[in-house]
Every structure is written in structure tokens, then in C-alpha cells.
Amino acid sequence: MAYALQQLINGLTLGAMYGLIAIGYTMVYGIIGMINFAHGDIFMVSAFIAVTAFTILAAADVTSIPLALTFVLIVSIFFTSAYGWAVERTAYRPLRGSTRLAPLISAIGMSIFLQNSVQLTQGARVKPIPPVLEGGIVLWDAPGFTVQIGWSQMLIIVTTVILMTAFTWMITQTPFGRQQRACEQDRTMASLLGVNVDRTISFTFMLGAALAAVAGVMVTVYYGVVDFFIGFLAGIKAFTAAVLGGIGSLPGAMLGGLLIGLIESFWAAYLWAEYKDVATFGILCLVLMLRPSGLLGRPEVEKV
Amino acid sequence: MKKTLLATAVLALGGFSTSALADLAVAIAGPMTGQYASAGDQIRKGAEMAIADINARGGVLGEKLKLEVGDDACDPKQAVSVANTMVNKGIVFMHGHWCSSSTIPASEVYVESDIPMATVSTNPQVTERGLKNIFRIMGRDDQQGLVAGSYIAEKFAGKKVAVVDDKSAYGKGLADEMAKAMEGKGLKPTLRESITAGEKDYSGIVTKLKQAGVEVMAYGGYHTEVALILRQAQAAGLQLTVMGGDTMTNSELVTAAGPAADNVMFTFSPDPRKNPDAAPVVEKFRAAKTEPEGYVLYAYAAMQLFEQAATAAKSTKYADLEKAMRAGSFKTVIGELAFDAKGDQKAPGFVVYRWQGGKYDYAQ
Numbered sequence: 091m092a093y094a095l096q097q098l099i100n101g102l103t104l105g106a107m108y109g110l111i112a113i114g115y116t117m118v119y120g121i122i123g124m125i126n127f128a129h130g131d132i133f134m135v136s137a138f139i140a141v142t143a144f145t146i147l148a149a150a151d152v153t154s155i156p157l158a159l160t161f162v163l164i165v166s167i168f169f170t171s172a173y174g175w176a177v178e179r180t181a182y183r184p185l186r187g188s189t190r191l192a193p194l195i196s197a198i199g200m201s202i203f204l205q206n207s208v209q210l211t212q213g214a215r216v217k218p219i220p221p222v223l224e225g226g227i228v229l230w231d232a233p234g235f236t237v238q239i240g241w242s243q244m245l246i247i248v249t250t251v252i253l254m255t256a257f258t259w260m261i262t263q264t265p266f267g268r269q270q271r272a273c274e275q276d277r278t279m280a281s282l283l284g285v286n287v288d289r290t291i292s293f294t295f296m297l298g299a300a301l302a303a304v305a306g307v308m309v310t311v312y313y314g315v316v317d318f319f320i321g322f323l324a325g326i327k328a329f330t331a332a333v334l335g336g337i338g339s340l341p342g343a344m345l346g347g348l349l350i351g352l353i354e355s356f357w358a359a360y361l362w363a364e365y366k367d368v369a370t371f372g373i374l375c376l377v378l379m380l381r382p383s384g385l386l387g388r389p390e391v392e393k394v
Numbered sequence: 395m396k397k398t399l400l401a402t403a404v405l406a407l408g409g410f411s412t413s414a415l416a417d418l419a420v421a422i423a424g425p426m427t428g429q430y431a432s433a434g435d436q437i438r439k440g441a442e443m444a445i446a447d448i449n450a451r452g453g454v455l456g457e458k459l460k461l462e463v464g465d466d467a468c469d470p471k472q473a474v475s476v477a478n479t480m481v482n483k484g485i486v487f488m489h490g491h492w493c494s495s496s497t498i499p500a501s502e503v504y505v506e507s508d509i510p511m512a513t514v515s516t517n518p519q520v521t522e523r524g525l526k527n528i529f530r531i532m533g534r535d536d537q538q539g540l541v542a543g544s545y546i547a548e549k550f551a552g553k554k555v556a557v558v559d560d561k562s563a564y565g566k567g568l569a570d571e572m573a574k575a576m577e578g579k580g581l582k583p584t585l586r587e588s589i590t591a592g593e594k595d596y597s598g599i600v601t602k603l604k605q606a607g608v609e610v611m612a613y614g615g616y617h618t619e620v621a622l623i624l625r626q627a628q629a630a631g632l633q634l635t636v637m638g639g640d641t642m643t644n645s646e647l648v649t650a651a652g653p654a655a656d657n658v659m660f661t662f663s664p665d666p667r668k669n670p671d672a673a674p675v676v677e678k679f680r681a682a683k684t685e686p687e688g689y690v691l692y693a694y695a696a697m698q699l700f701e702q703a704a705t706a707a708k709s710t711k712y713a714d715l716e717k718a719m720r721a722g723s724f725k726t727v728i729g730e731l732a733f734d735a736k737g738d739q740k741a742p743g744f745v746v747y748r749w750q751g752g753k754y755d756y757a758q
Contacts (some may be wrong), residue, residue, distance in 0.1 A: 093605045100597040206427070214431030216618060224629075235605055240629055285638045313594045314625055315650045317618075319429045322590050358598035364561060364588030366598075 097359040105351020106250035110305040111184035111328035112343035114298030122340040126198040130325015131204035136170040136306030151306040174299025208318040216317040336387020417460035423490030428467030440693025467492040468570030477503035489696035495563040508712035513694040539571020541744040547579030554583035555672030556608040568746040621650035643688040666691040695726035
């Protein structure tokens, strides 16, 4: 029981991070119908920005942890959003209106470009930071096994919940959210009604990047090491989460992320850890067979 | 028009291949990019220094050496295409690849094209397939696993030991051998697990080890994952001693795992840096701000092997080189090299090391 609880905490932490990245995939798909394969690498870039920011803080002798975290989050969100904007501007906007495959290829190219440029400028070695948030609290001192939740795990879960709430509010209640949903439904009609489609799309990319930046900072704090390759697996898993939840659906991405995190940790805990990915993707296949549009996705209606 | 273009292209290609043959081309191949790129970096630095030194001595048989670098990123598919590229470049000797899973498929290409290769890959299958062109300048996983497994069984008798691998050809081979050796000495592993390399989150497996009360983890795989496991184990309040293979020589382990790296032991050939004959070369590397750790001196030695074999054979033809390598004994920075009929090094000798305060030394 104590063991299961510990694995639940592990799974929630992992799932929260997948969910944050998955939103970036799902939003972009919702609005322009393409898979932004460079999104995982945007997440990787944000982790590197976080490491740089932490290093600067350490050099400046800042010891207050809340202050440091806030600073790193702001810096990382700012620069990563700029990356998200630049990627959309250079790699996708010129291809808008061409075939569906063109931006997809361009996205893969962008992904390789980001990965290799970080490798060349930052080196192939892993970049570690000293532990930022050490320790945690013991939740339950069961006989033979103590259930712990680390401060960093708590930070991840709490931040994710706050962000998801704020984000849902933004999409459903604000003027930007309305424009965003309008573009999602029909871009041509939205532009006829005075919505600046290009700006909305740009902003969507920046928003996705900002959420990835939060995930990047969390990963840096939680795992303590980053390298130029982390975007690949994280991107694949988050993309899977988005598809599982129903690509294009925001609550779906969050749900998909959580589910994948939980499946991974419980499968590894009670069954064979080596078949963890088989389980994840097996469940994805099963869901897609029974519900082709994902758990919370709406079936796509051909617009006439 | 099309034909003219084609003809020009063919001509250009022809021009390329002849110009590449002006010097004697030797090659290294390994993960120059990708998650194990730091090992590729070591190989490149070792080989570059060796070739500069050999050329300063006048080259091999009067011809200067030219280094070709192939990047397989430890991907078996990419390794085969790298091998084909290298063959087209007309290389006469290959040092590589690094990952066993790359060396095995790539060697099929080299053997067809009559190119001798010296590798540090440790999976037994590398030399067990009866290929004549492979020479292994490092020990084998079954020897390495035997040393590591016996050490665990002796020093940690009665403790709970988990055997974990990363599902790679190298990692699984090594972990299987360690488990076999432990069981042979009467220590039965409590857990046998596999993880996925390249992930960041190993809290699941760490929790599982903690639940089972495991104190020692015998690990087959690469250093990047060990660093993460150790860090996460520490956060979960689990004291873990790790026994790994030759890949744990990488100082990146210490940068990534921090003080937790002090709990890592591994098997490796006796430290070539301690070889008195290697002292001038070691000095030279340090003067060039490269610590000759891990695979640096092995790459240097591979080039020396080629130089001495070619000089002894008075030829760089495959048949002569192969015969010379199999028959001779070579004085290199990693010690005396001689090979058996399979191409394995005759005196591999593994010892157990331990990381301590950012440096590794023989474990007691």
C-alpha cells in the first residue's frame, strides 16, 4: 500500500510534466492542424536556459530559493516564448497554405536544427546543476517502507495544477481565448470577422513554448541534469499523451499526460519495467481502435 | 542534357575519390553526436594526437596518415551507412565502432571490403562470429562480468543485490554475465530489471529497489543513466552502491551524479595512465588540456597498432596487415597487445575501480 502510494506520487509528477508539454502539441494541432515536432526541442532549449539562469544566480550569490525559482521561471518563459515565436515565424509561416506535409517536414528539420545547434554551442556533455530543492516530507512511515514526497515533486504538481487552471480560464474566458477558438474552428471566417489570424497563431506558439518552459525548469530542478537530447523522448511521450487524450483537446492533453505518467510508473512497479513503453503504446493503440479521436477528442467533421 | 549532368557528376565523384587517396586514410567511428557523444570525443582526441605523432615521425611506410571521422551516434542503422561511407573513402584501417550494437552490423561491411578494424566494444559477439578482420583491444563482457560478479559475491555476500540493464547489446550482455558470476558464487540476485536508456525519470525503478531493500545494484549500461538513478535514489532516501562496466570511466558520471558517484564501482582494464611507457604521451595530452581518461589512450593505441603492424608487414594491404596483427605483439600506450585466433586480446585483465572524490582508483 505504501509502495503503491509512492509510485502514485512518482507517476503524478511524471504525468504533470508530460501534460505541460502535451498542451503545446495539442494547441498547435488544434489551430493549424500540424504536429509541431520541434516542440520537444523547444522544451530542451528551455531547460538549457534554466541551467544558464541558475548558473548566473549562483555567481551572483542569490541564496533565497523562492526568489531564484521565480527569476529562473520568468527568464526561461521569456526566452523560450521568443524561441517559439521565432520557430513559427521562420519555419511554419512561410509554408502556410502549402501542402499539409510541408510544415511537417519543416518541423522535423527545425527539431534537428535545434538539437544540433545546442549540441554545438553547449557541448555534448550533460549539464548538471547542484541540487536546488533538497529533501521533502515523509507522508507515511509504514513498516518497511517510508513514503516520501520531495519538495521538487510537490512544486511540480502544484505548479501544474495552478497553470492548468489559469490556462483553462484563459482559453474559455478571455478575448484571446475566444480568438484562439475562433481560429481553431475556421481560420478564413475568423479573419473575415476581424480576427488577426497570424497574430493569434504566433501567440499560440508562444503560449505552448511558455508551458514547455515551465516543464523545462521543473525538469532541471527535479532531475538536476540536462543534455541536448532530452527533448526527443519527452517530446515523443508528450505527443503520445496528446494523441491519447484526443489531439486538439486541451483537457485531453492534461488527462493523457497524467495517464501516461501513471501507466508508466505502475507498470514498472508491478509488472516488468522493460515492457513499460510497450504498455504505454499498447494502451494508446487500444484507445485509438475503440475511440479513434482519443479519449476526449471530438471526431473531425469535414468542413464543407 | 541529363546525360551530361550525369557524366559531370560521375567525373566529380571520380575526382573526389582519387584526391582522398593522396594520403593513407585511417578512420575512427563512434558516437560523435547523440547521448554518448562524450565518448566519441575521447576517441577523436586520442586518434588525432596519435596521428599527429605518427606523421611527425614520418608517417607509415613513408605516407602521411589522414584521419576520417565517422559518426554513428550509437545507432546500428547509421553505423552501417557510416561503414559504407568509410569504405568509399578508401580507408585502410578502422578504429571503432564504440557501441557493440554498432560494431556488430558495421563489421559485416568492413569484412566484405577487406578493412581491418580494432575496436573497444566488449560484447562477446563482436569476435564470436568468426570474422577475420576484427581485433579487440579491450576485454570482453564475459570476462568483465565475471570479475564484477565475483567481486560483488565476495564483498557483498548476504546483501540484497539487484541486476539491472538498459536493454542494449552491451548492457544486457554485461548484466547477464554479472548475474551468472554471482549465482556461480552462491549469491542470488534479488531483482532482475531492465530500464529504457535515454529517459530522465527512473523514480519507478528506484522505488522498486527501495521496496525490495536492495543495497547493491549491478548495472549493465552507460554512465548517463547511472548518474540519474543515483541522484534519484538519494532523493528517495536510498543508499545504493553500483557496480558497472567500462563505460563508468567517464568523468561525466561525477559531474552529473555529484557526491553520489562515490558509490560507483566498475571494472576496466588496468589504468593505462599508470603504464610507465605511456608517461610521455600522458604528459602530452595533459599539456594539451585533455585528460587521457577512458578511451583516449585506447584510440591512441589503436593507431599505434596500425602503424606497427603496417611497418612489420611492409604493406597496408588487408591480407598482410591481418597476418601481421594476428602474429605480432605490439608495444602501445595501453601495454603489450597480442591477439588470439578470434581476435581477442590475449591478456585483457580487468580490475575493479571505485570513484572517490571525483577521481577513480583501484578498489580495495
